[in-house]
Amino acid sequence: MKKRYFLVIALAALLNGCSDHDIPDNPTAENPSSFKEVAGVDLGGAAASEISAYDPQAKRLFTVNNESKALVDVLDLSAFPTITRLQPIDISALGGVANSVAVHNGMLAIALEGTNKQANGNVIVVNTSTLATIKQVPVGALPDMATFSPDGKYIVTADEGEPNADYTVDPKGSISIINVADNFSVKTLTFDALESSFAMLAQKDFRIFGPKASFAQDIEPEYVAVSSDSKKAFVTLQENNGIAEVDLIGGNILKIHPLGSKDISQLINAMDPSDKDGKVAFTTGPVKSLYLPDAISYFSVNGTDYLITANEGDAREYASFDEQARISSLKLEPTLFPNAANFQLPEKFGRLRVTKTLGDTDKDGDYDVLYGFGGRGFSIFNASSMQTVHQSDSRFEQKVVEAGIYDDDRSDDKGVEPEGVTVGWMGGKPIAFIAMERVDAIAIYDLSNPADPQFLQIVKTGEAPEGVLFIPADKSPNGKSLLVTSNEDDGTVKFFQTN
Template sequence: MTQLRYLLGFTLAVGLLVACDHRTDLDPIENAGTFREIASVDLGGTAASEISAYDTLTRRIFTVNNETAATPKVEVLELTAAYTINKLTPINVSALGGVANSVAVSRGRLAIALEAADKQANGSVVIVDTRTLAILRTIPVGAMPDMVTFSPDGRYIVTADEGEPNAAYTVDPVGSISIIDTQADYSVQTLTFEGFESQRATLLAGGFRLFGPKASLAQDVEPEYVAISPDSRRAWVTLQENNAIAEVDLVGGSILKIWPLGTKDINVPSNAIDPSDRDSKIAFSNWPIRSFYLPDAIAPFTVNGTNYVITADEGDTRDYAGYSEEARISTLTLDPTAFPTGSVLKQLTNLGRLIVTKSLGDTDNDGDYDALYAIGGRGFSIFNTATGQRVYFSGKSLEERVVAANLYDDTRSDDKGVEAEGVTVGMINGQPVAFVGLERADAVAIYSLADPTNPQFLQVLPTGDAPEGVLFVPASQSPTKRSLLIVSSEGDGTVKVYQPDKP
């Protein structure tokens, strides 16, 4: 009996240890509003540091470096417990036959999203052993894989294949989403959007953008970024230029639906913007125009059993030699009935400098604009993934926080403001925390997401120039045994590592 009690007690203890191994509350208690820089490395100039991934097994950071077009590479950096970053021999991407756009890591495997030398041709995903840097597999995907990620269980590798047109806009490949099954000998399904052509009218009515010259819906769609559910069964993919999110069944291999994201009304007080870079001031005010959200990065999180995604509503335009949608309001003819004070609005200190799209707004096709649509949300949104409904939008509050931190760049007011581009979510003290990269503020905004309908601001963290990638490393996987934020900044080519203080 004594031996049986011992065995039962030992089994229970082991079970508790195993269960607790995944409990966030066993990580050190940290103050999520006190992140500060602990390590940094300079990889070169512009584009030398874009997207990074972290490998727990080797404590290596893998960073896309496209500073030199002829010799693109993936930097291999070693992060030590002594708060130093050592540069190791990089991966020569040019030898793989293309340009790296993104990287991701899972269980000792590095996935590199490789754009073909001919951007409009199909790309590939290259799988590399994180220890030996040996190439394990090369898998074909759609045109211009812009982002790659692993599912939480490591089974699926998913790419957002943007399929951008060439500069002349004479070749426009279809946008696609590729799903690679690592448990089925890396078999791949590349999903396209032809099946949604019949929903065109409904999608457009909801704020979906479809405007590329002579493009079908499948050609016009440009997948940008991927978030995957905690159970590894669903993905949500931003279609940035189209102002939408696609929901994907990873197990069944199908695109389930498209969520059009609508527009924000800049006449609503909470959505006020500073639209001019020529008024010698930062002043948020309301105007009789709307703006498309056009999200870039997207990240998943869960609160009380409900799944959500958060989007960085950066905004983006099609601006090619063969077609450009961009125009400043000062150059447009405004309908006098819709805009009775049009001459005042067009002043450079008011709306005249603001960039809007020419693709929409002439509702009666008479050559003047009856409505005006700006580019980008200048903030972030949160969606309930079960319903597809936006449960929160930051409005003007994010930019107001940046102004208060003395980091707002008024020269970008006429474009897309702070340009929230990257976003990731990490668990700190058992609660989800969002890190929103602000490309034009050179900063990351940090928010608690404990209540997804009312995020709580924690900190504006200065970064390198034009942060492109934001990556969270939980304390349980960190060499310092503390949570880490790794920021890759495209403008100055730096990779910086940040860590919070203890209370």
């Protein structure tokens, strides 16, 4: 009887579009609306807990810790919920800051930027049991995120290539593909060949705007999701407002998908633009907002592949170049903003931060269009066509308001800032976990119908969850699905399970 039960569950999962690596070996009935904190560990202060990865073989969690120097903390979860902190991996002598970790088949990949942040970085590959270094692989400048392909053949990094503080050195952003099977050979891809597409991309609010930066220098890859067949990668270009599609087999960047902007004049996109009105008040106005996604995740339902992005928003803010301005400080085109005096009041839209790099469409010195930062929610795309399947609109932040945790002090500046996102499978259903940096919480949604995600719950985390990790039941140390958040501001790692 037991064997037949699991056969039926596995068949149902396949019919629902799960790929082999999505289907748990031992599915259990769990309620994704009932996550609660079951354990936690304090790794230090700010920057002591950023991104985590889990190895089910060694039952160890690896967490990036940059509080004092570049370390990766090693947490033994074999007796979970008891957590034992082991000797950390010290990689400080090999470069600058550690930015990301990923695990596959007993290997830990650590993305490490150079001591000189504008120089090339490395991926350090470590054995998860012995902690011995297997390989050090050079990649592009400032590898900000690393991930394995599901089949383990590739490690893919998003090499952000940020400029220095005075914007005199701006390395090219790149994507590195490490072929694990071929002795960790690496191919680092830049965006030079796509420069001719910029005019078309700009029509949908793709941005190239850094001082004296070329197309390839200005692009800054942020986060990577790999398709379930391990043939493609999708890489967010956060500050540029796009997603790059990459052929992992051929080793080339296929295209850039521009993301457009959110129209705040539409009621469905209403937002709270002021931190000085003494209340949480969603309203509309003649403003657009660039999506500017950070994290991205890949999932499949009923044989169709999808991407979900956390639309955090991010502005370039350097010593010699800051693109931000408050609407109250800008000269607006009077025919397009006839009620500018009222509109620019601090309790209206005057406090909202927008970019100075877009909006003067006729180049006459005043602004015809205003562009804010971030979608304040999440987007879902068809991964084949890159057509938008769902936008969370203002509904995402409304759920935060209903939960009583909305921070009105952030209303003028990207709101709740959805930063991290991952999708895991529970009971044959794809469940999204979306980390919100500014309200210290995770929003959980059922993605069984990607066009109409169903809100399940909001869970409070540590301060500023940077990394969100889902460990399925069959890989969890205690046989139950496990949600892990790495919280940057208070240096904690929090663990959540259903009841």
